[in-house]
């Protein structure tokens with residue numbers, strides 16, 4: 001297969017709003033290699049989720065398109081599994097049944113009942129959820145729900161794994177556990193991953209490349225940063241690593257100097273989102289200090 | 290399984306303290322809870338009986354004074370005794386018939402035996418069961434119509450805009466208005482030499498359906514259209530076929546709302562049934578009330594009051610049953626269902 005595994009080809013999107021057309025994305029262009037881990041980072045409301053949803057096929061771009069392995073993407077499908085920000089498990093099904101729903105759909109006719117069962121259990125084991133397989137989402141913690149969401153996505157054997165702030169709602173400790181699990185899984189499975197994040201450390205720790213987006217409206221890719229840290233990466237060792245800290249600083253500089261949220265204020269639609277960002281920005285500053 | 294049953298029983302508030310009491314959990318507190326749960330309503334009921342008793346004797350009607358609680362109780366016993374007597378008659382009838390047939394066969398093993406059903410007067414208890422049977426038939430039909438239409442409307446805004454005006458127009462129509470139409474249509478359409486159901490039964494059941502399908506329909510629409518955007522996205526990413534999506538995602542999501550609607554529907558259906566039976570002359574509680582009213586004996590008012598209380602009590606029981614079902618099927622255990 002060619003190096004061009006996933007191509008996001010000059011996509012733009014306009015939403016209909018009461019005040020006319022609203023151009024959220026303008027000419028976003030990105031080529032992703034097989035097995036690459038790419039993070040999308042940018043201020044709230046700039047259009048990261050929109051990019052991801054277009055790749056997932058949940059939204060249609062107005063101009064341009066997405067090509068996966070030579071085929072244009074125009075509807076959602078399990079080969080582009082999504083881990084949603086708020087887990088999106090079916091609340092009336094157990095963890096096992098949630099994964100089962102996906103496995104039955106994707107491997108219908110290809111795996112026997114026994115194989116399916118093993119595959120479901122295998123994926124739950126990957127995210128260390130084997131002990132709570134038969135619990136409902138309401139009976140497990142937020143981090144565990146997110147794990148099940150990841151297991152469900154992995155169980156679809158996706159070509160591309162799309163994650164929209166998968167750990168955004170979790171506390172720092174749970175988050176770092178899940179990041180470690182994700183790195184392990186990624187090392188073994190070598191999926192292509194696009195992950196949205198607000199967390200600079202997370203982006204640098206996990207990614208091969210960090211795609212930084214400019215502020216909306218008409219957001220586009222501002223800068224792409226290669227993260228050439230050797231793997232496996234260990235967060236404690238990296239904490240004192242000069243290169244790591246340099247990369248971190250690059251991202252922070254992009255977010256806070258060149259594209260600080262003051263540019264955004266003109267767009268009333270983003271104001272609401274900017275409020276949340278203030279909090280997150282403050283958090284990032286604290287870490288930077 | 291047992292644990293699950295126990296769990297759903299626990300959700301019924303007035304059983305919970307009893308269950309805890311049997312388990313020996315803090316008996317004093319449980320007794321308090323029971324007194325609060327049962328003692329207070331009982332006291333209120335006693336006060337009600339007293340006011341009824343005091344005021345009833347002051348009203349003089351053409352059929353005598355309005356009966357108080359004790360007369361009504363007396364009538365209730367009378368109705369029960371009639372029922373028992375009627376059953377004994379029926380048993381005796383069948384016994385005689387069997388003996389006769391046995392004798393015939395003893396004489397001549399090839400003899401043809403006759404078997405006749407007993408056709409006695411329907412007793413009050415029979416009428417209660419006829420009413421229950423009718424309301425269930427109407428209710429089941431209503432649910433069978435309302436839930437699929439509700440799902441379609443909830444999923445498709447176009448369907449919703451198409452059907453919503455019809456719902457709004459037909460929802461407030463009284464059973465008394467439906468009944469003549471239903472009667473005419475049924476007698477025109479439902480023609481067979483050996484009908485499976487009585488026409489009067491079909492009339493009442495369909496009238497019940499027409500009046501009680503609306504809450505289920507509206508609640509199903511609301512439930513389905515409230516489906517989480519994320520869950521829709523999940524089913525899209527999985528490329529679930531339409532029917533699987535409905536079965537695995539939409540329906541379970543809407544089930545709590547659907548059952549809320551069904552509970553309202555059953556309540557409406559039971560209320561409407563009595564009126565429908567009165568007019569359709571379907572043998573049930575409604576007809577009983579009507580007949581007693583036409584009868585105009587000195588017992589009539591008392592018997593009608595027995596019927597009123599029976600109707601109320603059965604309505605209450607039906608509602609409790611539906612409430613328990615509603616709680617059992619609700620996946621959102623944090624929501625308060627009452």
Ligand SMILES: Nc1ncnc2c1ncn2[C@@H]1O[C@H](COP(=O)(O)OP(=O)(O)OP(=O)(O)O)[C@@H](O)[C@H]1O
Pocket residue numbers: 015016017022024042043044045046047048049050051216269270273
């Ligand atoms: N369906 C839609 N209709 C209209 N406007 C939309 C729609 N979806 C997104 N937008 C707008 O597009 C812009 C980008 O939204 P998007 O959700 O992609 O931001 P984001 O970068 O993911 O933000 P956050 O980090 O807060 O999740 C926002 O200004 C938003 O208001």
Ligand SMILES: [Mg+2]
Pocket residue numbers: 048049050164
């Ligand atoms: Mg987003």
